[in-house]
Amino acid sequence: MSILEALLVGLDEARRHLGQTLLSLLGLVLGTGSIVTVLALFGGQTKQTEAFIIEQGGFGAIIVYDREESLQPTPMELASRRLTYRDAAYLKDHATMLKGVAPGYFDRHGYRVGDMDFEGDVIGTTSDYAMINAIFPMAGRYISDLDVRRQARVMVLGWAYADSLFKGRPELALDKIVNLGGKNYTVVGVMEREEFYWAPWSGNALAHRNRRAYIPITTAFSQYTGENDRLDFLTLKAITPTGGPAAEAQVHQMMLSMHGVEDFDIQPLGQRNADDAQFFLMFNIIFLIVGLISLFAGGVVIANILLASVAERVREFGTRMALGASGFQVFAQVIAQVSVISIFGGLLGLGLGAALTGAVAHFMSQPAAVTGSMAAVALGTSLAVGAVAGFYPAFRAARLSPVEALRYG
């Protein structure tokens, strides 16, 4: 018997035992459907995490921090000047794997315009910061190299600060004076509003980027730190989006030779902020477990039904053997029957999964789609469950002694 013929026989068997077939199908359909849904949601989540990373400067953006001091620092650690502006300057001149270097000062100061005042974040940095973090001014310009060289008293406002300081008219901030920590600055730019939502009900994951102002890092040092050039962070960008790891390795090696001790941590920028995705991952894992349990239950049901069906049909198998069926052909007959059920179960499950995915994507506004590889995984799983469940009953049928089988019942 060819495979096609075996499947046709299997289809016939499945049709003739419709009740058994439907019961077996149910388990497979639920299991496969659930797995397809999880894979699709998971795929959607991965895409969204990617989108989030790109929104924040894309792949290849790197951030360097001071590592926390040891409880009992070694002399080398104590001697190190930690992360400084000089590190940034050195990397800018010598690191061949980087296309951007932006040293960072971070602190909180009082903001004041007229009768409006509050305390908020300030970032002191250089022109590369905008490129590295993929942020753009909606009016005016960002910090320039000239601002940095001249220690200019200029400021670029984040959208939310411009909005609150200038009463809902952020575009009016340009060329106005803002008092920051007791010093006056001229506003030369207002940044675009940045937003990213993991789901409609979750808040803006990038809101913090709108609540800050940028000033030249040299100005920050001269106005607030008393010429101390210690950095709070250092952001970098690799020359290509995929060049992150290579750039990290080069930076690591150069920093180590400058500091003489590993008192810094290097991380991809996107990864640091993608933790929100973990929450969704947990949901997906729960779904996946439910799917696997359904499939397992489906498999047990199939095995059980097939065993009963084999026991019921012992005489039939004996007759078939008397007519010339080999043990293998009897085995193939049972396996063909379960294969047909598995294929149908897989396909129906795929349909259910696609429908569920569509519903979830629609009602929870989650990006999710069933791809070819997911379909292949789902069908493969269904077939595998069927094969495992069908193997023992098929083996039992094939091992029957024709004489005893004919006497049976």
Next chain:
Amino acid sequence: MALLEARDITKIYRLGRVDVPALRGVDLDVQQGEYVAILGPSGSGKSTLMHILGCLDSATDGSYRLGGTDVGTLRGRALARVRNRKVGFVFQTFNLMPRLTVEENVALPLQYRGGYTRRERRGRAGVVLERLGMSHRVGHRPEELSGGERQRVAIARALVGEPAILLVDDPTGNLDSKAGAEVLETFREVHAAGNTIVLVTHDPNVADEADRIVHMIDGRVAA
């Protein structure tokens, strides 16, 4: 040379620790075209002998040649092949597949033989059913047939593969006397067409149909 040559066939069943001999050295020759009845009471070993002659079971000892092939040494798949090509079985209880049509039932041995398209199988089944006067029943299911008709379908199934020998197990045991007589008439016709038949029965009247009667008792051929 005889079509069927069984020499000193012994079959011992092991029940727990006890050996139960079912056949104690049976010799049997059947010639091409012969109609032989094996007659004996239940427990005489006639069914065991039929199973061995039909390659459903193998002898514990002795040699068995069917159509010149030593089948006593064959096992598993090879034995299934011999059953399929050289033996046609007719059972007391018909053993038709209840969910298959008459035509599908008759074509079944050809399906296991392979090499035939569905169309060819149906064609050959149709020819045999026609020969046995059952062509008006091709699309019916066994449950829609009378006992005698079912047995004739079973005979058609046994003949469809043109086997060397027809092995028949008490074919009238489940039939009333009229249907039984019709079935026996069918065997006479089949035999007249040149087929070799070995029929097992405990009914002397049925055995009388055959050219030759082999009496069995206690696992031996009675002299």
